[in-house]
Amino acid sequence: MNNPPLISLFPVSRRAAGRRLLGAWLLLSLSCGAGETGAPESPVPPPALGPSFARQEFFLHPGDTISLIQTAGDSPVPPDGWDLVSSRPEWFQVNPQGEVRLTEAALEGIRSGTLVSGEAAEVRARMGGVLAEGEGESCLVILRKDPRRTLDGEGRLRDPGDYDALVNKSRRLPSSYIPPDLVLVETPTCLEMEEVRKMRREASAALTELFRAAAGEGFTLVARSGYRAYRTQEALYNNYVFTQGQEYADRYSARPGTSEHQTGLVMDITSPEMNYQLEESFGETPAGMWVAANAHRFGFIIRYPRGKEGITGYAYEPWHLRYVKPALAGRLHSLGLTLEEFFNLP
Ligand SMILES: [Zn+2]
Numbered sequence: 136m137n138n139p140p141l142i143s144l145f146p147v148s149r150r151a152a153g154r155r156l157l158g159a160w161l162l163l164s165l166s167c168g169a170g171e172t173g174a175p176e177s178p179v180p181p182p183a184l185g186p187s188f189a190r191q192e193f194f195l196h197p198g199d200t201i202s203l204i205q206t207a208g209d210s211p212v213p214p215d216g217w218d219l220v221s222s223r224p225e226w227f228q229v230n231p232q233g234e235v236r237l238t239e240a241a242l243e244g245i246r247s248g249t250l251v252s253g254e255a256a257e258v259r260a261r262m263g264g265v266l267a268e269g270e271g272e273s274c275l276v277i278l279r280k281d282p283r284r285t286l287d288g289e290g291r292l293r294d295p296g297d298y299d300a301l302v303n304k305s306r307r308l309p310s311s312y313i314p315p316d317l318v319l320v321e322t323p324t325c326l327e328m329e330e331v332r333k334m335r336r337e338a339s340a341a342l343t344e345l346f347r348a349a350a351g352e353g354f355t356l357v358a359r360s361g362y363r364a365y366r367t368q369e370a371l372y373n374n375y376v377f378t379q380g381q382e383y384a385d386r387y388s389a390r391p392g393t394s395e396h397q398t399g400l401v402m403d404i405t406s407p408e409m410n411y412q413l414e415e416s417f418g419e420t421p422a423g424m425w426v427a428a429n430a431h432r433f434g435f436i437i438r439y440p441r442g443k444e445g446i447t448g449y450a451y452e453p454w455h456l457r458y459v460k461p462a463l464a465g466r467l468h469s470l471g472l473t474l475e476e477f478f479n480l481p
Contacts, residue, residue: 194279204233227256251299253463254278282478298460307392314399322346324358325411333362335399338458345433354422360403363396400458418453431468434461
């Protein structure tokens with residue numbers, strides 16, 4: 136085994152060496168900088184993973200490459216015997232220079248819609264074939280589509296059918312967009328109109344699972360309002376403008392093309408306890424609290440959370456569930472981010 140000098144500083148077992156890998160590496164960097172620590176003289180400063188790497192999250196855009204290693208001087212990158220390992224090499228590829236990019240299979244998955252933002256790989260340091268252990272010895276590389284590249288010149292989404300499509304007041308759906316696979320949901324509903332009882336197939340199946348899990352905990356949920364066609368939203372908005380004025384309409388209704396309901400990935404939900412209405416107090420009911428804590432497991436997010444009104448442009452809506460697939464929902468839940476924040480939009 137061709138160990139770098141730090142192993143002679145820390146005579147430990149291979150396994151323990153792995154565990155202390157990054158910490159030791161960082162320590163050595165600092166020692167070299169100080170120059171009078173009594174450590175063996177190192178002819179070249181080692182590359183630094185350290186603070187630039189450990190415990191960090193990096194966002195990777197399709198087609199881009201990110202470098203996880205900062206080099207110092209002319210030292211080899213990574214030094215002899217060291218490399219970085221991806222936990223999902225089928226999608227996230229790390230080359231010997233410590234650069235991460237998506238594989239062709241991943242890019243194809245993005246094109247076909249099976250792979251969405253939020254999928255991630257853990258990248259961990261390895262030396263002489265032994266993986267470093269511990270939280271500080273790895274980082275997370277998260278796939279994130281570049282939201283600027285997903286818009287056309289008119290502020291309309293290029294790929295409105297994406298499960299991670301970000302729709303808001305400045306990112307509109309084309310007026311011609313109708314989701315390709317709308318179905319009637321299988322959960323209980325409380326409105327007669329057929330259109331609003333629809334969702335896209337995958338989202339509908341996930342909603343069924345969510346409601347089933349809620350029922351298992353003793354909570355009865357009811358679907359109220361799902362898909363809304365562009366023309367329906369247009370009529371609704373124009374009616375507000377006609378009866379209440381433009382300002383009121385913009386405050387309480389979405390302009391056509393800017394309603395997430397047109398994606399077919401949204402369902403407003405309620406409960407018998409709420410008398411089937413959509414009100415903020417739903418979030419304080421046991422059922423509403425259970426939904427907020429568990430929806431991500433089924434691929435849903437509370438799209439307009441409390442305290443994020445200035446970011447999403449909408450008041451708190453504990454009833455408005457948006458399907459984004461479990462990977463992204465879980466990521467947003469654990470990071471405590473809205474879609475706008477995740478995509479780093481102003
Ligand atoms: Zn809604």
